[in-house]
Amino acid sequence: MLKHGDKVGIVACSNALTLREKTQLTELAEVLLELGLSPVLSKYIYEQKTVFSGSGAQRAGTLNDFYNNSSIKAIFDVSGGDIANELLDFIDFDSIKRNPKPFFGYSDLTTIMNAIYAKTGNLSYLYQIKYLVWENKKIQIPDFKNSIFDKQDDLYKIKWDLIRGSKIEGVVIGGNIRCFLKLAGTQYMPEFTNKILFLESYGGATAQMTTYLCQLKQMGVFKKISGLLLGTFTRMEENNESPNIEELVLNITDDQSFPIAKTHDVGHGNTSKCLIIGKKYVC
Structure with a gap:
């Protein structure tokens, strides 16, 4: 590079x-x-x-x-x-x-x-x-x-644990969930069809993450993307919030065929790896 x-x-x-x-x-x-x-x-x-x-x-x-x-x-x-x-x-x-x-x-x-x-x-x-x-x-x-x-x-070595489904494939978009949603309704939001959506967060508790995930659902995002990747949700994980982010996502994305994976390798922590936005991944 x-x-x-x-x-x-x-x-x-x-x-x-x-x-x-x-x-x-x-x-x-x-x-x-x-x-x-x-x-x-x-x-x-x-x-x-x-x-x-x-x-x-x-x-x-x-x-x-x-x-x-x-x-x-x-x-x-x-x-x-x-x-x-x-x-x-x-x-x-x-x-x-x-x-x-x-x-x-x-x-x-x-x-x-x-x-x-x-x-x-x-x-x-x-x-x-x-x-x-x-x-x-x-x-x-x-x-x-x-x-x-x-x-x-x-x-770039990122370990993904599948929590629903057996495979996720597509070009990755996304990042911080709060900041990504600032693009909603603008010309700057990427097209979702067949993409993998990556989401992570530093702050925010269960209620706030519920709000964001429901907004994505109401935008029709979960019906368009090929799967969802979750990074670290720092404050939720530090505070042992219940339900946790995995449980929230499993509940809000009620399609049992919709694939979801989780990693502890990407987010706001200083051990974070690098995820490439716009690159095709297979998880």
Whole structure:
């Protein structure tokens, strides 16, 4: 995917990083340099006015510039939160289609990643690059290095446990359930037919997840997709919520032939692997 000496763009399309996080981002830049990459930072990363590092147009402008810059070989988003969908009307999807390159992000970047797939067919990578400086960095750094430079699958090895059905096959869309549903009713929502829908969440309890799953059902999603993949639902699992996410999904998707699988390998935890949005999977 990348080679030593490549420039990579660092952006924050969602909530601004706080000034206290500069030390962490400096450490990340140092790790990338040690790996042989040359990070180029957007000027719209840190807080200027509350959660904003710049306007939606300004943040999207940097993203567009990085896609148009042939020397930038990949783009990593270091943010999360709530406001990534503010960029959607300012993103130049035609340029992204003409200049495909890996885009990495997670959580609220679900909106941009799925919009990129819907508008261009390009792949995006559900992975937070700050994992390389978080608690599990001693495992994440070698997995990242082996996968990004040496074309191994360390970062992409995901163990799925089927909880209904025997097989799920299709192109994966989705991500954070709350953020994915921001695309409902917009031109940026991917087509669902024969896709695999991946869902995960950091916050939220049983009632909130019920709301989201019912919305998906009422949109007709579960009748169109080929199956459902569940990642980690951090707060629900930490609090041992009942019913749990598996029980909720089994109840709400009442078609007994509808396949569902679960993994503990993808989500908001710092042990998370990388799931590729827009890629065909067989689980």
